[in-house]
Amino acid sequence: MRVRPKPHQLEIRLTFNILTLTRFTGIDTDGDMKISMAELTAAQPRIGTYLNQHIHVEINRQKAMLGSGVRFEPLWPEAAQTPPMTEIEYAARNVDVTLVQTIEGKVLEDFWLGFEIFEQTGPMQTIHGVFEQDGQIEDVTFSVQEPEYLYDTGFADDPFVQEAEKKQKAGENIPALPPATFAAASSYGAPAATVAPGTAGNPEVKLANPTESQDTTTPPSSERWWMVRAVVIMIMLVVGRKMQLSARAKRVSTRRRPRPRSK
Numbered sequence: 499m500r501v502r503p504k505p506h507q508l509e510i511r512l513t514f515n516i517l518t519l520t521r522f523t524g525i526d527t528d529g530d531m532k533i534s535m536a537e538l539t540a541a542q543p544r545i546g547t548y549l550n551q552h553i554h555v556e557i558n559r560q561k562a563m564l565g566s567g568v569r570f571e572p573l574w575p576e577a578a579q580t581p582p583m584t585e586i587e588y589a590a591r592n593v594d595v596t597l598v599q600t601i602e603g604k605v606l607e608d609f610w611l612g613f614e615i616f617e618q619t620g621p622m623q624t625i626h627g628v629f630e631q632d633g634q635i636e637d638v639t640f641s642v643q644e645p646e647y648l649y650d651t652g653f654a655d656d657p658f659v660q661e662a663e664k665k666q667k668a669g670e671n672i673p674a675l676p677p678a679t680f681a682a683a684s685s686y687g688a689p690a691a692t693v694a695p696g697t698a699g700n701p702e703v704k705l706a707n708p709t710e711s712q713d714t715t716t717p718p719s720s721e722r723w724w725m726v727r728a729v730v731i732m733i734m735l736v737v738g739r740k741m742q743l744s745a746r747a748k749r750v751s752t753r754r755r756p757r758p759r760s761k
Contacts, residue, residue: 499511499512499513499625499626499627499628499640500513500627500628500630501611501627501628501629501630501649502630502631503606503609503629503631503649503651503653504606505605505606505651505653505659506600506601506602506605506606507598507599507600507601507606508555508557508565508598508599508601508606508609509565509596509597509598509599510564510565510596510597510598510599511594511595511596511597512549512594512595512596512597513573513592513593513594513595514592514593514595515588515589515590515591515592515593516533516538516583516588516589516591516592516593517585517588517589518619519541519545519593520533520588521618521619522544522545522548522549522552522615522618523541523544523545523548524541524544525537525538525541527540530582531584531585532582532583532584533582533583533588534581534582534583535572535577535578535580538572538593539570542568542570543568545568545570545595546568546595546597549564549568549595549597550563550564550565550597552613552614552615552618553611553612553613553614553615554610554611554612554613554614554646555599555609555610555611555612556609556610557599557601557606557608557609558601558604558606558607558608558609559608559610562599562609563599564597564599565597565598565599566599567597567598568595568596568597569594569595569596569597569598570593570594570595571593571594571596572591572592572593573591573592573593573594574591574592605653605654605659606651606653607650607651607653607654608648608649608650608651609648609649609651610646610647610648610649611627611640611646611647611649612645612646612647613625613640613645613646614645616641616642616645621642623641623642624639624640624641625639625640625641626639627639627640627647629649631651657735
């Protein structure tokens, strides 16, 4: 299993061999002891329903689904031309099942996964989970003894995510300049000259000369000082982000705990 959390999306990709899928739902519908690509394709909705019923998900402490859109991808060459497969053949062939859940109106703060497929797969089955976020990779093993896991994304406290959320919400409220109005200003705070519509080719209209109208009350060093401050702030944000990711990685091993599920 590969899990990729994003601020407003949770993507889960599960990789099964076809033999395991036959334990979730009937695929060989004609009973010839073989599985054709047509039978595998027809079984996809039933497989998606089974996974949503037996892999439990809670997003931000609320019961949810794995995902409404299920995408299947055979992992062998020229899968569409594959002839009907015997058990020996399809037991060695894998299929990716990708489910995507979109979180509307709020940030993905945490999510909990609980597996109830071990009755069908057998008690010796294990699931290797890989959680990928912001370049960090975390390995989690699910088994009949440890079938569940709670993952804290940290997005709610992430200053970069918070800033992006603010910009997204305020983006529609930023007034735009009139399209026919242009302003010209000097490099160091000189007064700007406004060109009205239809005067761009008028020789009588003159722009302010930056050299002549430079405001001596705002020296160039002031602008350099603000640039230095901006660079320092960016460095502090990046360092803080790295420290946050480092702290999150250190507390990974303590996040597994049972969660009661609402019925």
